[in-house]
Amino acid sequence: MNTLFLVGSGPGDPGLLTIKAYETIKFAQVILFDNLVDERIIELAPDNCIKRFVGKIPYAKQVTQDEIHALISFYCNRYRRVVRLKGGDPYMFGRGFEEWLYAKRRSIDVQYIPGISAMQGAGLNSIPLTHRGVSNGVWALTATKEDGAFACDLSLAAQSTSTVVIYMGMQKLAQIARVYVMLGKADRPAAIVQQVSCKDQNQVLCCVADLVMASENSGLSNPAIIIIGEVVDLQNTLRAANETTRIVI
Structure with missing residues (x-):
């Protein structure tokens, strides 16, 4: 049976x-x-494997979702092992389930293979998503809805003490900061993390009110995630504790 594999890279x-x-x-x-x-x-695939780029590059011409669906149908009707390879996890803001539904409606067998998401990779930057006594939960949100509008669910997440992770938010930094400022939480620790786990990985730490300035000063842009919450400040707490210990000794 021909199979579509939804794989998180x-x-x-x-x-x-x-x-x-x-x-x-x-x-x-x-x-x-x-x-x-x-x-x-990509280089792990066999030499005779057909490799098609269907990505959505920020601020550039994109392959539409309808075009991707058409390619899925075309190749799954001709080949037994078709891999739809996505960054992070296919079901974490990756439209993976849209493609699952499309394939299933056409009687194509589908297998889902999860991947580590970008927010889980934040730990590589010494930012845990939760920490006992600091954050008891995680909100994972997108800042941009399908029509490009700002996703207003952030106003709910910002009222909690849980960690907030925002995908697709680099064009909405001003709106994100405004939500926290309006709630009296302008000094909530925040981080922008770019290219998590990659060789050119980078991050900047700031308070949430300064997200726009931090982004401009550091030159960070897409692809990046925004992490907001007290967990961001834990690494600074550790440094301060180590410095105090050295002074005492």
């Missing part, structure tokens, strides 16, 4: 692929991949 580093994802890519006949997939992961 993780945040970037090929070493963070799951074993199942690795094995699926190694035997792929066709790979439809996004722009967030590291080229070293």
